[in-house]
Amino acid sequence: MSTLGLIFRELRHHKANAALVVLALAGTVALLVAVRILATAAERETRRVTRDLGFNLRILPRDVDPDQFLADGHSDKTLPADAVTRLAAAAGTFVSFNHLTPSLERRIQLGGRDAILDGLGPSVVGPGEKKQPMGFNIPSGKAYIGHALAQRLDARPGATIDVKGKALAVERVLVESGTDDDIRLYTSLADAQSILGLPGRISEIRAIDCLCMTGEQDALAQLRNALERSLPEARVLQIRAIADARARQRQTAEKYTAFAVPLVLIVGAAWVGILAALNVRERRPEIGLWRALGNGSVRIASLVLGRAVILGVAGAAMGYFVGTQLALQAGPRIFPVTAAGIVADPSLAWWALLIAPGFAAVASFLPAMLAVAHDPAETLRAD
Amino acid sequence: MVSCDHLVRTFAARAGTVAALDDVSFRVERGEFVAIHGASGSGKSTLLLTLGGMLRPTSGAVSIDGRDLYSLSAGARTRFRASTIGFVFQLFHLVPYLDVRQNILAGVPRPDADARARVDRLIEELGLGPRAESLPSTLSAGERQRVALARALAKQPPLILADEPTGNLDPVNAGVVFRRLADYQRAGGTVLVVTHGNDAAPYATRTLRLDHGRLAARLTTEVL
Incomplete structure (x- = not known):
């Protein structure tokens, strides 16, 4: 048998x-x-969940003054808007970075007090990835408005607000966050460039790091090396608390x-x-x-x-x-x-x-x- | 056919070394039916397993058909055993999950059509026909031993070694087993049976006595 x-x-x-x-x-x-x-x-x-913590990398113009940036919360220098496409096209970028989101941010006066205008371009993710874009994808002519700013301007969804001569329809009023997001006005990148008179310019690229580092590895050094190769006119700043939370x-x-x-x-x-x-x-x-x-x-x-x-x-x-x-x-x-x-x-x-x-x-x-x-x-x- | 020279087999025991076989020498010629008679613990099973190539002697040599069994490699000895020796054990040692026919066929190294026909004949000869598809657990002791005997005979080995083959059988079934072994011997086979009783003697051409691991005397069937 x-x-x-x-x-x-x-x-x-x-x-x-x-x-x-x-x-x-x-x-x-x-x-x-x-x-x-x-x-x-x-x-x-x-x-x-960690994505919802927000971007943990800010890619800034190399010549930004750190004191000015940290005091104002945004860079007063700018990069050409095509920096994001160049960075996305560089070999190995998406090994280190993802959700590349161009932004133009400036402090403006609205309702007689300070507000932050934040123009966001579409997020770029790694080739072949089907990730939802981070942040907001705001159509031209529309605005998402922070909670405190909405109260100041008495703006509700559907209302129209005037921002330095440009009319924007309020699409969403954001929930109270307890951060400077409450006085932030989000628009499309093109609208922000138009309002600020900075066509074709961005103040930073926001991103998330893709590196799954152990505690001993220096993620920031690797990110800086990667950026040095692909976008030498920029520098990267890591928001440590968020990055650490993601890694942990x-x-x-x-x-x-x-x-x-x-x-x-x-x-x-x-x-x-x-x-x-x-x-x-x-x-x-x-x-x-x-x-x-x-x-x-x-x-x-x-x-x-x-x-x-x-x-x-x-x-x-x-x-x-x-x-x-x-x-x-x-x-x-x-x-x-x-x-x-x-x-x-x-x-x-x-x-x-x-x-x-x-x-x-x-x-x-x-x-x-x-x-x-x-x-x-x-x-x-x-x- | 079988030759053993100065076989010694010792085992370690609490009280020291025990010699199960102590300088045992004898020869069995082709066509003989040799019964080795001895009390329990006299070394009969040890002798049979040693002759069967399954228990290496402490010293001495075993030859079967002129081949020194323990100078062969383990694999060669296994192949030699498969082709040359049929075993019958006191406790039958049937495979519990194979039916009667499959158990008998398990003894045939390469069961071709001839072997299957031979197995069917053995089943009929040994009165196992109605139980051919039965599992060992449903068989009587006599039936089990007949299956074990058929398994040993099925491959038509030149030598059959039987260890207390009737130890668990009634006289009627014991007679069936010995008669079949005697038939096999008369047909040219060689049989070596170890038993504690003398019930094999009437069928044996020669009887030896094993006492405390030593061959004590050569007895004739007439003496027994």
Whole structure:
């Protein structure tokens, strides 16, 4: 009888052990699939949540006066507006930066007091990425108005306000933020350039860093090097608190995965290995008999390892299904902001079917060697 | 056919080293039916496993058909055993998840159509026809031993080694087993049986006695 035929008959005979091995493998695969789907969801949620913290990089004209910038909150120098397209076109830019958003910002007088005019151009994301643009995408002739400024001007959505002779329709009144955003007037970049008489100019490019640094790596130095190559007339300023929060959040998620995956693998392997050892122990007389009948080590090892591989396939299929359901049920409750993005990942099924049988075979390797080394004389002697 | 020279096999025990076989030498010629008689613990099973290439002697040599068994590599010894020796054990040692026919076929290294036909004949000869599709757990002790005997005979080995083949059987079933072994011997096969009783003696051409690991005397069936 073929080895495969023997394995299937043995599995039918030792149903309880086989079921427990499948359960162990299915549990391991299910946890890994769930962890993988949820880790992706966590990464997406982290990205989204940290993105909502705002831009953490400000790319400024190189000749900006730091004192003036820090005192006023914006640069009084400008860059040509095509700086953003040049930066986007430079090789390797999107390794370090993303969501490149040109801006022209100036302090103006509105309603007899200070306000900040902030003209925003469209965000540029990495090639092939389908990311939602950060910040606002404001049509020409429209304005988003900060909470305090709206109260000062008594402006409501639909109202028209006059900004240095240019009429703008109020599209949105922003919620109170407790920051200088409350006196900010957002317009399209073109409108801001027109109002300020600075056509074709921007005061900065806002961006997010793409670097997932460990605590020891100097992200800012890498960003500066990257900018030096692609846009030498600019300098980059990192808003440290936001950058650190992003990095910490991402590193926490990675640490969690790095802890959970080996733990699941070790527990799963131990479980499968113990069950395989119990199976081999129970089958010692049979193994002794196969030896006596002239079966070599390869056949004996094949009976144990082949069994593990077959159960691995069953465990992978079951584990993928269970793990996916687990992630789809629990995921939206854990990651509510990006719940819609949590979906089954069929590629994990192929990975599971590829890896779980190998994993089961590795976990059963020691019991297989015990079977090969089993002395038939121990179980076959009568006296 | 079988030659063993000065076989010694010792085991470590709490009280020190125990010699299960102590300078055992004898020869079995082709076509003989040799019964080795001895009490429990006399070293019978150790002798049989040593002759079967499954238990390396501490010293001494075993030759079968002129080949020194323990000078062969493990793989070569396994192949030699598969082609040359049929085993019958006291505890039957049937594969619990294979039915009667499959258990018998398991003894044949390459089961071709001839082997399958031979297995079917053995099943009928040994009265196992109605149980051919049954699992060992549903068989009586006598039926199990007949399956084990059929398994040993199925590959038509030149030598059959039987370890207490009737130890768990009633006299009727014991007679069936020994008669079949005697038939095999008369057809040219060589049989070596170890047993604690003397029930093999009427079928044996020669009987030896093993006592505390030593061959004590050569007995004839007439003496027994």
